Amino acid sequence: MPEKPYDHHQIELKWFERWRGADLYRAEENSAKPKFYVLEMLPYPSGTLHIGHIRNYSIGDALARYKWMRGFNVLHPMGWDAFGLPAENAAIANKRPPREWTLENIAAMKKTHRRFAFSYDWDREVSTCEPEYYRWNQWFFLKMLERGLAYRKKALVNWCPKCATVLANEQVVEGCCWRHEDTPVEQRALEQWFLKITAYADQLLEDMKQLEGGWPERVLTMQRNWIGRSEGAEIDFQLQEPGAGGQGPGTPIRVFTTRVDTIYGATCVILAPEHPLVAKLLDDAGQARAKAMVDARAGRDPGDIEKDGFFSGHYAVNPYSGERVPIWIANFVLMGYGTGAIMAVPAHDERDFEFCRKYGITVRPVIRPVDGKLAQEPGMQEAFTDYGIVENSGPWSGLPSEEARRKMAAYAKEHGFGEAAITYRIKDWGISRQRYWGTPIPVIHCPKCGVVPVPEEQLPVVLPDRIEITGTGRSPLENVPEFVNVTCPKCGGAAKRETDTMDTFIDSSWYFYRYTDPHNGKMPFDPAKVAYWFEIDQYIGGVEHAILHLIYSRFFTKMMRDIGLVRNSEPAQRLFTQGMVIAEGAKMSKSKGNVVGADMLAEKFGADTARMFILFAGPPEKEIDWRTEGAEGIYRFLGRVYRFVTRNVGQVSSATGASDRKVLRKLHQALRKITEDFETRWHFNTCIASIMELINVLYAEEGNIGAAAMEEVVEKLALMLAPFAPYLSQEIWEELGKEGSVFRQCWPTYDPELAKEDLAEIVVQVNGKLRSRIYLPFGTPTQELEAGALADEKARTFLEGKHVVKVITVPDKLVNVVVR
């Protein structure tokens, strides 16, 4: 057969057309050990965009193909997008989300959502922006409402002026919106819907033990910090004198502390400027001062703010010692954590120390280091924050900190002025959004009945078609009377529909469950089907979701378990976080304008090259810097493969077969490497390198390869290339005269014997330095290795006149002669 040029465009279009609608990957529930792979996509409208997507596709798709060829069940939600269509896909990928929320742009956006931005699968038809998906989001919402897991309250919330919507705490990055990294988030008090993720805080933390080993340590640490459990006690200090606003003596001021054992060292009580007592105790001037403090803090890096405070004029009583201490207001006490009030123990807390020194408040040490002396005031340079022995603390003196903490908390409970308490940093998930898109929250506000859930049979509540984008910060849905004006399902009177929509992270919290049963009209999914597939064996996604999607979906799983839908407590046993795509040292984002098109690459060199280039750029857990210079090398390589195959297949060969052994050895070595890498490390860059080495050998030995060896090499080459370059592999498969899909074939097995070298290369070292190599059969006994090395001519020049002290041998590998 004459050599053919590698026309990637023609090959890829041809197979794309033939594959369209075919069923390459349908999961079959026929295996004893089902395997379930989900590839995570970045949700719209993340900054990393489509290059990140292609990376996802490339990594996950290569894995899925391999697993499939190994006979595993694979549920592959990316569907056809995963093939990286040469032109069409590139065109879709290029339609990035519009900046202006005009109707036209939204219509365009919805198109791209379906195929690309949201997890959508041609085969399984799970698209999170369809009414059918809204239905089940709303169904879950109603279930949570029933159980008190969804509630509405007025709260200070994060507000992004650019998005003109509320954001969850998880979506605030360094005080700015996760979508607009240069826009500080404002705090606004609004009526909002929340999901009670805090009810699961303990379980989310506890169940992480199951994930250890399967999830990256980094992600687990981030989640642990985010949940921020801390054990301590809540203690009531009593307000002493009658205060303004009729607060009488004895009014409790509850503080949270992790160190009750230090309470005899408490020299003042400090309230957050937003604390409710501030309004009651302070006069107008004082309240204004507190307000100014709150404003000064907004949008600033906490580390840059100097500690600042003032005396309230009031006093509180320490319930343990009976001591009267001043009440202060200070900017470093946060209303959002604990009780919004603290007892300051300057001797044993760095922040309190700094604050009290600034304002001349007493510093009184009450904890002595286990093997040291109690610090003396004056003269303390810094707070002693470790555990130690309690001193000067009445009946508690002499106890170790740990014991004192326990006993003192129990004492507080006994006497009714406090109790042991656990505080979490994580807050409930605010899900209200004032955007056009997203699932409408299915409730109705009735002037008579209050908040009334939409009856289940009326679901889904869908978005109206014609809307006007207001950008005013109120939901555009408010201006659509036919959407807003409804009758109350309870009393039949006039009522208003809720206009907030749900955070789109709701969608991604359970989409992968729907993949197991995408057409179910009665439930989100059949629990039996989910029980068959779940837990997910391997989930793949970006690190950037460590505390967004990955915590929400864990919460959803637990919630679904509690309403009897699933049996598993965790969604995925193993998590692989692939590295981000970086451009010029910065994370790609449209606001930075540094998004480079993968479409250019796909158009110029084809989808196979684009995918393989991304896989070759580095190991998948690492970030990759997006530079396309190396792409030509991959394209060249694929061309070499194709030309080699076309000019050698179907040829009447007169070759001697002198190189058969060499070629087959390289083949089986490459196969071994790829098989092992797919099973363990997923370092596809080295897999591809090994195929390149094989091709280099094939070129060098071309003409000396016998017909049988050639046949084996070329066939296996097509199979081992299939996870990386699907179109080319299929084309080669056809060139070989084989029937059907290359992906329906079994993954080729390697022969360890053929992969072995004939002779072991023994490195000969003298004093640890490489001096020579000798070649001996595998399994040569130690003495013979030694003898061989000492007899070697090159080695001997380094041994001459020296005294051999010691010889170290590693079988089949190395001899090190130590001389003096």
Added chain:
RNA sequence: GCGGAGGUGGCGGAAUUGGCAGACGCACUAGCUUGAGGUGCUAGCGGGAGCAAUCUCGUGGGGGUUCAAGUCCCCCUCUCCGCACCA
């Protein structure tokens, strides 16, 4: 400040269990092919010395363990990521 991951040629990276540092690719150089450009093919390519064989230095810096260290231990340094007045 706390927690995590890192630092290997001009570049991306390889070295999986302490055993040949730099696989594979890019860029670069030379040769062949060609009317020319491109493509393709062949070869070279860490620094220093040498015509060469070869020698020598070399994995951020310093020390240690070992016959042997990119890999293990200690100290330092720099970079990236996450968290951060969380009581």
